[in-house]
Amino acid sequence: MTKTPPQQSATRFTRSSRIPSLPPRSRTWIRDSFCLATTGVGICAAAPLFGYSDLPMPASAGFSIAAAYTAVTGKRRQLRDADVDEVVEKLCPIVGLPEATRAVLSTARWSRREWPGHPRKLTVHYDSTQALNDETWLADICEIFEHQGWGFFELDKHDPARRRLIFTSAAEPNQETPDSDQVTRAKRIVTQLLGPTAAATAIEVDVETGDVTSMEVRHELGPKLASEGYRTRVERGMSATLPGRWRAKWNLETDWVRFELRTAFPDSIWLPKTDLDPDADLLASYDSVEIPYGIDEDGNEVVWRPAIDPNMMLIGPPGSGKTVTAHNLLVNFSRRGWPIWVLDGKYVEFLGFQDWPNVQVVATTIEQQVALVHRARDLMEFRYQKIVTGEATETDFEPVLVFLDEWAEFRGNVEDWYLGVKSKGGPRLPPVITMLASMARKARTARVHLVFGTQRPDAQYFFGDMRDNFAMRISMGRLSPQGALMMWQSPTIGTSVPRKCRGRGTTVTDNYQPIEIQCYRVPDPRKTRPDSFEADLLDALRPPVTRHPRLLIVPPDELPDLDATDDTSEPAPLTYFDYIDAEWVLASDRPDLDPILRRANMTHEVDHGIASPTALLGLLGGGAEPTVEATRAPNDHSQPLTASNDASDPASFLDQLSAPHPGESSSEDLESFRTRLALVKEPVGMEREMSGGESDFVDDRSVSHRTDEDQYGPVHDVRAADVALGDLLLIDDLDEWVVVDTDPELDIIDDSLLSLTWRSDSDEYGELALPDSSYVSIRKPLQVSV
Numbered sequence: 001m002t003k004t005p006p007q008q009s010a011t012r013f014t015r016s017s018r019i020p021s022l023p024p025r026s027r028t029w030i031r032d033s034f035c036l037a038t039t040g041v042g043i044c045a046a047a048p049l050f051g052y053s054d055l056p057m058p059a060s061a062g063f064s065i066a067a068a069y070t071a072v073t074g075k076r077r078q079l080r081d082a083d084v085d086e087v088v089e090k091l092c093p094i095v096g097l098p099e100a101t102r103a104v105l106s107t108a109r110w111s112r113r114e115w116p117g118h119p120r121k122l123t124v125h126y127d128s129t130q131a132l133n134d135e136t137w138l139a140d141i142c143e144i145f146e147h148q149g150w151g152f153f154e155l156d157k158h159d160p161a162r163r164r165l166i167f168t169s170a171a172e173p174n175q176e177t178p179d180s181d182q183v184t185r186a187k188r189i190v191t192q193l194l195g196p197t198a199a200a201t202a203i204e205v206d207v208e209t210g211d212v213t214s215m216e217v218r219h220e221l222g223p224k225l226a227s228e229g230y231r232t233r234v235e236r237g238m239s240a241t242l243p244g245r246w247r248a249k250w251n252l253e254t255d256w257v258r259f260e261l262r263t264a265f266p267d268s269i270w271l272p273k274t275d276l277d278p279d280a281d282l283l284a285s286y287d288s289v290e291i292p293y294g295i296d297e298d299g300n301e302v303v304w305r306p307a308i309d310p311n312m313m314l315i316g317p318p319g320s321g322k323t324v325t326a327h328n329l330l331v332n333f334s335r336r337g338w339p340i341w342v343l344d345g346k347y348v349e350f351l352g353f354q355d356w357p358n359v360q361v362v363a364t365t366i367e368q369q370v371a372l373v374h375r376a377r378d379l380m381e382f383r384y385q386k387i388v389t390g391e392a393t394e395t396d397f398e399p400v401l402v403f404l405d406e407w408a409e410f411r412g413n414v415e416d417w418y419l420g421v422k423s424k425g426g427p428r429l430p431p432v433i434t435m436l437a438s439m440a441r442k443a444r445t446a447r448v449h450l451v452f453g454t455q456r457p458d459a460q461y462f463f464g465d466m467r468d469n470f471a472m473r474i475s476m477g478r479l480s481p482q483g484a485l486m487m488w489q490s491p492t493i494g495t496s497v498p499r500k501c502r503g504r505g506t507t508v509t510d511n512y513q514p515i516e517i518q519c520y521r522v523p524d525p526r527k528t529r530p531d532s533f534e535a536d537l538l539d540a541l542r543p544p545v546t547r548h549p550r551l552l553i554v555p556p557d558e559l560p561d562l563d564a565t566d567d568t569s570e571p572a573p574l575t576y577f578d579y580i581d582a583e584w585v586l587a588s589d590r591p592d593l594d595p596i597l598r599r600a601n602m603t604h605e606v607d608h609g610i611a612s613p614t615a616l617l618g619l620l621g622g623g624a625e626p627t628v629e630a631t632r633a634p635n636d637h638s639q640p641l642t643a644s645n646d647a648s649d650p651a652s653f654l655d656q657l658s659a660p661h662p663g664e665s666s667s668e669d670l671e672s673f674r675t676r677l678a679l680v681k682e683p684v685g686m687e688r689e690m691s692g693g694e695s696d697f698v699d700d701r702s703v704s705h706r707t708d709e710d711q712y713g714p715v716h717d718v719r720a721a722d723v724a725l726g727d728l729l730l731i732d733d734l735d736e737w738v739v740v741d742t743d744p745e746l747d748i749i750d751d752s753l754l755s756l757t758w759r760s761d762s763d764e765y766g767e768l769a770l771p772d773s774s775y776v777s778i779r780k781p782l783q784v785s786v
């Protein structure tokens, strides 16, 4: 890249073709004592009006050195005066004096090296301020000095009160090379987009192609640019007319903008294998922990500092890369020696990390998950108490990372499950779902940090201090304008993230400014083939030492049947409180309950009995009869578990948790399975209780089960004027649906047209200018339930 110097710097003036033709020398001169009086240096005071008389020859033969010296200096002065008069003659018309007068110019600091020398300081007195409006005026004056052989000058001082300009000699300015065709075109486009007063002050070009790669421009558009849509249109205008994709960095206060070529985000970036000290002291290193999770458009790494922002909110619809980003965080923290607890709301997303070093527990059943949240809360309370009683301070606690992943899914499941375990007179709602806000609040002091994951922004997560306690956020994939408002307090941010770019999302900078990022990628150990690149990467990322042992949550024992009188008597069912009091043990102490050991014993051969979907229907014959349990949904927890924790059947409890429930296979079971996939009702009162009655509540569960998987409604043909930001728009030429990424506005070049700016699923940008009455096909983002 080379930098082309600006055409004009602030005080340097270059040649101009606008110098007026100068009058002939035969002008009437006006002797003006002002010249002598004001200059002190008074070079012009002794100058004759016209012509220059020869020096008188000395009459005496005694020609002395003194006389010779006088003759030389006299001659020098004469020649200088002649030069000055020539300059004065040219200068007067330029500074607005109708007749030539020596008062217009004072000269000083003459050099003596050359003959007769030249001045290095010039003071020009002007008459009319009108000349100030002429932008080449100063350059014209400098040009006169240069033509006189006095060299180059630059303006040193302008004294408007005394109407004088002081010039001092300067180095020769860089010779301007004529603009290349590309530069000329880029300048023309900038003036079309930013108005005729826009001037490029710096331009960078690619040395090989000559294409412009950046431009800095001063303009006078002022308030027009307050509109984000206007600014986007200018950007799009650059991209549409110059090679490459452009972005603009605006300084609205100084009327300055820098246009530069965008660099494309990479499709995929694996988490870098940075060297970390596996033995770093958790307490000593806590404050400085930085978790890198992606890069911005300029390749800058974005990091989470949990000591500053204790909790992270991670939002993302299915397929956007939310799980991979959560894995990326998990691996990062595990490498820094943090103990990790995981609530896996989808049951299978974190299975691959169940035996990852420093991951202590992955709760994959509703009972384990409820127990985990209560334990995390208890840990916080325990630590709080220790601080209150003076037994400890915050700095004494090792940090813990708790994933609450797919919280909305978990919440729906837990409400159903609770109906079967609610004790008589127990709270109406499962206590676990109301704990989130208080846990988020206490995270910093207790050093129990939350990564809270859910599919869509929901008003209740952005209410009151929840907003502050989840200042660190990532939204993966594209948000609806409604979701963007909640997540980023702007209906535009994150709404145009291209859907085909997995791992692309929006996060906040250190100054909490939203930016688009590409998240790092981490392989899922469960889906990684041996001897692959991914397996090698996992080996490199795996913490070399396990500092925190694996834990298991022991299923509670059945309660004794205290009033058993006969065989028909049933033991009292376990209640919610029995499950949350479940014992936690070291995994090494209960191999009988260890899912890792069980999985290690899997044969990895395909069981044709369960491979076919028909297995569910029991029509295969030959040993593929479905069990009663197989007909139940894995997350069907409407009945409390009555798992027998029989030592003779060590893994029975985990088996039951992960799939089967006792009971009859019936149409009722299947029905219950179907209804589970339908909308999960918001518990009465809960919504208002938690959102404070706000009306922009987004029930993400209700949305996640719609048939319209892509979250947009049916196709409508509407007038261009009725298109809104966030709509999907069909671009006929491309036969592609794109998202409208600014509010439609008048086109900045042709204001009889309406301009629609867009971004495609594969990260192409564009603008469509069309009459506002013409029709286009759109799909509106689904209005989520309120």
Ligand SMILES: Nc1ncnc2c1ncn2[C@@H]1O[C@H](COP(=O)(O)OP(=O)(O)OP(=O)(O)O)[C@@H](O)[C@H]1O
Pocket: 267, 268, 269, 316, 317, 318, 319, 320, 321, 322, 323, 324, 325, 476, 502, 503, 504, 518, 519, 520, 521
């Ligand atoms: N950072 C990334 N870079 C590149 N590809 C990614 C990235 N993250 C995810 N992907 C790709 O997208 C796929 C889906 O990712 P992921 O499972 O994380 O989505 P999700 O949002 O959790 O969806 P779901 O909820 O359905 O699991 C991954 O299998 C991977 O191929």
